[in-house]
Amino acid sequence: MPPCGTTTSLLPVILAGGSGTRLWPLSRKHYAKQYLSLDGTTTMLQETVARIGTLPCTSPFVICNEETRFLAAEQMRQIGQDKALILLEPAGRNTAPAIALAALEAVSKGSNPVLLVMPADHKINDADAFAAAVGSALPLALKDQLVTFGITPSRPETGYGYIRRGAAVPDSHAFKVDAFVEKPDLATAEAYIAKGGHYWNSGIFLFRAGRYLAELESFRPDILTACRAAYAGKESDLHFLRFDEAAFLACPEESIDYAVMEKTSASVVVPLDAGWSDIGSWAALWDASDKNSDGNCEIGDVLSLNGSGNYINAGSRLVAAVGLTDMVVVETKDTVFVAPKDRVAEIKGLIAQMTAQDRPELDHHREVYRPWGKYDCIDIGERYQVKRITVNPGAKLSVQKHHHRAEHWIVVRGCARVTRGDETILLAENQSTYIPLGEIHALENPGKIPLELIEVQSGSYLGEDDIVRFEDKYGRS
Numbered sequence: 001m002p003p004c005g006t007t008t009s010l011l012p013v014i015l016a017g018g019s020g021t022r023l024w025p026l027s028r029k030h031y032a033k034q035y036l037s038l039d040g041t042t043t044m045l046q047e048t049v050a051r052i053g054t055l056p057c058t059s060p061f062v063i064c065n066e067e068t069r070f071l072a073a074e075q076m077r078q079i080g081q082d083k084a085l086i087l088l089e090p091a092g093r094n095t096a097p098a099i100a101l102a103a104l105e106a107v108s109k110g111s112n113p114v115l116l117v118m119p120a121d122h123k124i125n126d127a128d129a130f131a132a133a134v135g136s137a138l139p140l141a142l143k144d145q146l147v148t149f150g151i152t153p154s155r156p157e158t159g160y161g162y163i164r165r166g167a168a169v170p171d172s173h174a175f176k177v178d179a180f181v182e183k184p185d186l187a188t189a190e191a192y193i194a195k196g197g198h199y200w201n202s203g204i205f206l207f208r209a210g211r212y213l214a215e216l217e218s219f220r221p222d223i224l225t226a227c228r229a230a231y232a233g234k235e236s237d238l239h240f241l242r243f244d245e246a247a248f249l250a251c252p253e254e255s256i257d258y259a260v261m262e263k264t265s266a267s268v269v270v271p272l273d274a275g276w277s278d279i280g281s282w283a284a285l286w287d288a289s290d291k292n293s294d295g296n297c298e299i300g301d302v303l304s305l306n307g308s309g310n311y312i313n314a315g316s317r318l319v320a321a322v323g324l325t326d327m328v329v330v331e332t333k334d335t336v337f338v339a340p341k342d343r344v345a346e347i348k349g350l351i352a353q354m355t356a357q358d359r360p361e362l363d364h365h366r367e368v369y370r371p372w373g374k375y376d377c378i379d380i381g382e383r384y385q386v387k388r389i390t391v392n393p394g395a396k397l398s399v400q401k402h403h404h405r406a407e408h409w410i411v412v413r414g415c416a417r418v419t420r421g422d423e424t425i426l427l428a429e430n431q432s433t434y435i436p437l438g439e440i441h442a443l444e445n446p447g448k449i450p451l452e453l454i455e456v457q458s459g460s461y462l463g464e465d466d467i468v469r470f471e472d473k474y475g476r477s
Contacts, residue, residue, distance in 0.1 A: 152200075
């Protein structure tokens with residue numbers, strides 16, 4: 001915790017823009033692991049916010065992309081973080097430019113806050129130890145040091161970069177950074193452990209926004225120039241802050257480590273021993289998860305007999321297993337993935353095959369989130385599609401029409417206000433309506449509970465891009 005008498009507030013900057021595939025089929029391009037509930041309760045993004053609950057923090061910044069903006073906003077709303085500002089990267093340019101955009105916004109009102117930069121897809125088991133480490137680092141950040149947090153290694157790990165510490169910083173728990181080291185081979189990693197003084201690189205940082213921008217200007221002025229140009233063209237939209245796309249696309253792609261931390265003389269490392277993991281594979285997730293007496297991590301409706309050391313995740317139905325040892329089994333509404341735990345890295349080959357086949361399972365889950373709620377594609381065939389649609393209380397879909405399909409709506413729960421051409425009608429449970437092809441229409445939930453309905457689409461083309469919007473409260477075109 002901060003030292004006695006300190007009232008400095010931290011501005012959390014949560015990096016939530018990645019789209020990993022190592023945890024496929026749960027993690028997908030437009031539903032990456034930071035938005036997943038890997039323990040069956042809160043999501044990784046929500047856990048990232050929760051672990052700073054005892055620190056003196058202002059409303060966070062969340063950095064993500066256009067495709068996941070409403071998912072991020074909904075997950076923040078669910079935990080009472082409605083005031084969180086969501087910064088939308090026009091494209092992925094790694095961490096140095098993303099943090100620069102956040103820092104520019106942070107200093108735009110004339111202040112110079114301390115930023116606590118955290119990836120949204122890491123797991124930390126000991127939130128108290130994390131808060132204590134941040135609190136001990138705060139005086140250094142207030143003295144214009146750039147703090148990174150080094151994870152105390154528990155094993156010789158070849159999948160992480162390392163930080164080699166230098167001299168101790170007086171009156172602190174920190175050390176000067178001697179060097180950032182690339183991912184080592186096993187022999188080198190074992191030597192690091194035996195020698196000591198090496199930490200895993202967590203990707204978590206603490207520094208003043210202005211100091212980061214000054215260091216970026218010294219070492220990578222090209223990045224800062226592009227980010228300033230993108231920021232100059234910013235536009236606010238609901239909870240979102242957009243930046244000039246053309247200017248940002250001209251920005252070089254670079255990590256904060258390469259752009260600043262490896263070059264500055266002001267970098268220090270604070271050791272962190274808090275049960276950290278970047279959950280970079282199914283095996284790592286099993287290792288970081290709670291297990292039963294057989295060493296199995298079982299999530300969802302799972303029945304397991306005479307098995308041990310397994311990770312079994314049942315997302316939508318019963319998964320029954322007999323005699324499995326050290327296996328990964330992941331079931332979702334549209335996919336089942338099975339692999340020995342020591343061969344999960346070979347998922348790269350599956351991803352390559354699916355990419356070549358342009359498989360939709362790489363991009364989206366069957367259940368898709370929208371700003372107004374979500375839909376689940378229950379069934380699809382030639383010239384028809386069936387969806388289960390959930391509309392949040394007070395939410396409204398865009399006023400729209402379709403060129404290639406008609407729609408039937410049947411309300412199964414709640415109340416629907418339907419605009420159909422020039423008329424507006426209210427539908428209660430068990431009532432239905434028909435939207436002809438080409439008819440301008442809209443759907444709204446005027447009630448206090450979620451509206452659930454079944455939509456049956458029929459026509460020659462059923463793609464999501466067959467929508468002509470006339471009015472949309474969420475700013476979609």
